[in-house]
Amino acid sequence: MAAKIFLIALLAMVSSLAMASDPSPLQDFCVADKDSKVLVNGFVCKDPKHVTAEDFFFMGLDKAGNTVNKLGSMVTAVNVNKLVGLNTLGISMVRIDYGPKGLNPPHTHPRATEILTVIEGQLLVGFVTSNTDDGNRLFTKMLKKGDVFVFPEGLIHFQFNPGHTKTIAIGALSSQNPGTITIANAVFGSKPPISDDVLAKAFQVDKKTIDWLQAQFWTDNNN
Structure with a gap:
């Protein structure tokens, strides 16, 4: 018992x-x-x-x-x-x-x-x-x-x-x-960047599209 x-x-x-x-x-x-x-x-x-x-x-x-x-x-x-x-x-x-x-x-x-x-x-x-x-x-x-x-x-x-x-x-x-993980910022704005080979395959797009996305300025709206 x-x-x-x-x-x-x-x-x-x-x-x-x-x-x-x-x-x-x-x-x-x-x-x-x-x-x-x-x-x-x-x-x-x-x-x-x-x-x-x-x-x-x-x-x-x-x-x-x-x-x-x-x-x-x-x-x-x-x-x-x-x-x-x-x-x-x-x-x-x-x-x-x-x-x-x-x-x-x-x-x-x-x-x-x-x-x-x-x-x-x-x-x-x-x-x-x-x-x-x-x-x-x-x-x-x-x-x-x-x-x-x-x-x-x-x-x-x-x-x-x-x-x-x-x-x-x-x-x-x-x-x-x-904590906050903003999806686009984390995926395309990480430092150093995630390999474009990895992201191109993950999102099923060409590497040029990934390179363009990684070149953008990803806004952080957290104060």
Whole structure:
């Protein structure tokens, strides 16, 4: 009986670890000490005696991001790199501004699920499932003010403003540092570049097309 209870407890612990995104905190807070030279999976804690209210404070999210770029969008992130009090809390947020016809291009967050709320305007959003026998399924929806949509962790997703006025959205993410991989930038703008032989075969196009794509300036809309 004791062995059975132990096995159930072990399985429960393993499953809870598998579902977790960031590690759970072991104290009230662990404000990131960004000056520390110690390398860990995240940031070491600042001495609690030196923590102040400013460590849990960020201002400026009321200001619109600059959407004058090729994508017509700007993501303003509030993660542990900007708000050190988020360290170990497993959450962060973004404000996304979209100009008319603005696009937040296909990308992934390797460490977080994202839930998005439209504050103003409208958005066409969607995500694509991982490889299956039935292919990669697209889930897409047109959102208006007050609507909410969730993008599962790690899946490729996008948002597009189809209108002629600006759109604003707020996203919450289940990691203090969710990371962003913008697909086109990563594939065609990596340094050093991926071999054009590899990409030509992957995308079933000639190498001249790949060389042209790699020569483009790939906009980064993350602030």
